[in-house]
Amino acid sequence: MSVQSSGEDTRGAELLRLEAVTVRFGGIVALDGVSFSVRRGQICALIGPNGAGKSTLFNCLSRLYACNSGAIWLEGQAVTHVPRHRMAAMGIGRTFQNLAMFASMTVRENVLIGCHTRHHAGFARSALRLPGAKRREAEAQAKAQQLLDWLELTPHADKLVGDLPFGTQKRVELARALATEPKLLLLDEPACGLNHEELDKLSELIRSIRDRMGITVLLVEHHMGLVMGLSDHVVALNFGKKIAEGTPAEVRAHPEVIRAYLGAEAEEAMA
Numbered sequence: 001m002s003v004q005s006s007g008e009d010t011r012g013a014e015l016l017r018l019e020a021v022t023v024r025f026g027g028i029v030a031l032d033g034v035s036f037s038v039r040r041g042q043i044c045a046l047i048g049p050n051g052a053g054k055s056t057l058f059n060c061l062s063r064l065y066a067c068n069s070g071a072i073w074l075e076g077q078a079v080t081h082v083p084r085h086r087m088a089a090m091g092i093g094r095t096f097q098n099l100a101m102f103a104s105m106t107v108r109e110n111v112l113i114g115c116h117t118r119h120h121a122g123f124a125r126s127a128l129r130l131p132g133a134k135r136r137e138a139e140a141q142a143k144a145q146q147l148l149d150w151l152e153l154t155p156h157a158d159k160l161v162g163d164l165p166f167g168t169q170k171r172v173e174l175a176r177a178l179a180t181e182p183k184l185l186l187l188d189e190p191a192c193g194l195n196h197e198e199l200d201k202l203s204e205l206i207r208s209i210r211d212r213m214g215i216t217v218l219l220v221e222h223h224m225g226l227v228m229g230l231s232d233h234v235v236a237l238n239f240g241k242k243i244a245e246g247t248p249a250e251v252r253a254h255p256e257v258i259r260a261y262l263g264a265e266a267e268e269a270m271a
């Protein structure tokens, strides 16, 4: 798998910035003035108890939800009002907690959809047999094959996604998200539903997505072992507000985080 080359070393520069993002559902404030940044090349985790606002934040980043106020920038460009279907082309790819794929299509077809999503004109050009369509189709096929090999999906390439075990389906969804060539990959609970063996491989895989493909990762995850061992930066939410951010060690020791997860007694016990 090739490393993305930007021509200059931009690692460490700000890739994503959220400023005072607020989302309300009727009387519920799901996100309340949340601000933070993700730097290029980081693996950043978003944590918080159930209902903290993590999924709402992901849905804002992929434009499934609109912000009531605040702003989101990717590489300094405002994406707060970019239409949903343009987000992949802007460079934000994602996976979903409950998977979102075409179950009655094959693994290869699903990954090819990712390739064509990135190069928006792919389908139309192919259908109209416009010049270059054949070459682009061959490139998409090659890229899909590269991803299938890398994610050990080649033996399943011609099977229907719906017939595969959950862990394998999760890898297909990841392959499809990677096929869109994102700058920022949003992983929604990647550890959820995986067995021990699959969990062991997951950290390694996410690290290699960052290191070998040059993709910045923002993940929502409840599995604290995975978050603490993998992340460079952690942002903690509770009741829609950011309560802490920093290194895994800093966030784990933060009194507000301890209180959010374990209750006030735990904090008193640790004092």
Ligand SMILES: Nc1ncnc2c1ncn2[C@@H]1O[C@H](COP(=O)(O)OP(=O)(O)OP(=O)(O)O)[C@@H](O)[C@H]1O
Binding pocket: 025, 028, 029, 030, 048, 049, 050, 051, 052, 053, 054, 055, 056, 057
């Ligand atoms: N579409 C919606 N309509 C109404 N309320 C919503 C909607 N989506 C989220 N909420 C509410 O917003 C708050 C934040 O929910 P959200 O799903 O973002 O939390 P979360 O941190 O992802 O939780 P979990 O870890 O359980 O997935 C909750 O009170 C939730 O009930």
